Amino acid sequence: MSADRPDGESVDEADPTVEMADQAKADEPELDRGIIEAWAAKMISNPDRAYRATFYVATVFFVVTTLFPFYWLLVVALTPRNNLSEVGVFLPAGFNPAAFVEVFQTLPFHRYVFNSFLIATIATVAVLLVGSLAGYVFGRLRFRGRNAMLLLVLVTSFFPPAAFFIPLNRLFNTNVDVLRPLISAGSLYNTPYAIFIPLSAIFLPLSIFILMTFYSQIPDGLEDAARVEGTTRLGALFRVIVPLSAPGVATAGVLTFISVYNEYFFSSLMTDGRPGNWAPMLEGILRFQGEFEVLYNLMAAASIVAVLPVAILVVVAQEKIVSGLTTGAVKE
Amino acid sequence: MASVTLEGITKRYEDVTAVDDMNLEINDGEFVTFVGPSGCGKSTTMETIAGLTLPTEGTIEIGGRDVTNLPPKDRGISMVFQNIALFPHMDVYDNISFGLRLRKYDQEEVDRRVEEAADIVQLEGMMDRMPSEMSGGQRQRVAIARAIVRNPDAFLMDEPLANLDAELRVHMRTQLQRLHRELDTTIIYVTHDQAQAMTMSDRIAVINSGVLQQVAPPLECYNEPANLFVAGFIGSPAMNFIEGAVVDGGFESQYTQIDFDPETHGVSPGQDITVGIRPEDVFLEEDARKAASPTKAFDAVVDVIEPMGKEVNAYLLFDRDVEASAEGRGEGQLLINLAPDTEIAEGDDIRIVMDRENVHLFDRASGDAITHSLE
């Protein structure tokens, strides 16, 4: 401050602002404050602290409400079968980690999980592929009837999926001779196709919508550049537009994967429930429910096992999804 | 290497005609520059040649081959985009080699060519930078490298030097000229910078509102502009225009009167014409000998003086009553170039002459040039 003055005459003077601050402190009257008032005063003088405190309270609240069911699932899974009637809320009545092994011994539960995993993977790939093409067309091309077609696509997602079930079930139970060389029975019932075809179709509109939004934001110049450099439109889509829309693709992919993986209605009705016939993971969990006894601990353990693949997937894709859900912008 | 021919190219968007019936023949190895005001259709023409948009009407030939309906990748061209358009998810090396890798060149060839191209645009040692980590000028150089690395038949360059600083722009300008001489490739170039257009081009194509105004070598556009638009657009500071009419024995406007024989120039008394005179073709009366053939002298008042260093721009009024417009180019005003040591001051009354050899006449109704010299 004073040192900056060119004439240098006032260098020795005390810094006026420091002086003033000292005075202010001295002038402040001694208040007799209770602990709450003191805390409130502190918060008012320092609102950042208040915001931070609120943030932590809210975070803890949401973490507890979302994670507690999982914790309780773990509690149930660890409770030995004989103590199931007296299962606690916070601690298992006993400790039986063997349940996680029993899950696979009682039933080929890994096969159920594999079935669901495979079906979800195929559906995700199919949805992303078709959704990318549709997203490109709706997001980047201008043509007559675009809005009408887009509306049509979205309308299909407004129907309750159950409405499609009866006709589809009929259809998939029909023997089609052309399919005979591909599928032993000649009908789609009891095949993964019976699950992933309707589910892909049902979850496709959402992905088209997400991908369309992302693809439309990629600057035209980049696609032009790719095409001049030697790609086709399709090549530009997969080499430039898709990589730049990674957050959107990850979001659409994960949403589709989770939806199909967890889907119950179609999955359970399109097969006869046997693991060899592509019965899905949820069917497996329900199989622990016998005629005379419900093996809650195994059901809980199986649920935890079944969540793992999705949890891993989400953690891996998390970074992309978060930016995908919050922003759609791509910097040029 | 290839010639490029546009035949009746028209591009209409819903309500705008961006390019209107353009006919242009660009020879093999020629450097042609498109100039024109913003929004006149330069980029649209480039995009049509590149195949990024299809023309509403007309055909395009590259190297004698009709490419009107071919996709961009099969046209043998490369392009530097106005907005640069580097792939943000690829580093410099991947950006430059993108086209080569698509065409499945072997790795050694790719490396060699990338290095060569990077060398030309001075990008050595930046191969693993991402575009977001580079300055505008560096990105532009990557874009140029990406275009030259493929050795195309024709280059399309849409303002490739716009983001460079003055020094680098001059450097790149000479580099591009050298490149053009070495590769002998057809180059179609867009620029707003008259210096680039004048120095680099074999021919300039002046476009206004999607219509081709004149295609000619730079000096011809300067000395013999085809119409009022070209006359006003080429040259900086721009040509002066004086509106008036043909009378018996010459031209007359409110403040000026120039003698010539209307018949020899094919105009008739009563016709509305505009006289065009470049600032450097007007002289003080005492310097009249500098003009090859001076007109008779006019009275003028010095309004504003702008010393530019190697010359002085003087804004004149033909009369003290003339209301000076902000840009100094309105009715009754005249901009002239004088030698830097000329002794005049604002407010002086002076007398000026024009060089008859460089007086342009334009037909006001059509805008077309009538003559470029009264001698």
Ligand SMILES: Nc1ncnc2c1ncn2[C@@H]1O[C@H](COP(=O)(O)OP(=O)(O)OP(=O)(O)O)[C@@H](O)[C@H]1O
């Ligand atoms: N995709 C489009 N849809 C509608 N109109 C367009 C489109 N592209 C360009 N235009 C219009 O066509 C005209 C010519 O545009 P163009 O980009 O070719 O101008 P330009 O000469 O390159 O201008 P600048 O010097 O500013 O780059 C403009 O009026 C523009 O608004």
Ligand SMILES: [Mg+2]
């Ligand atoms: Mg442009």
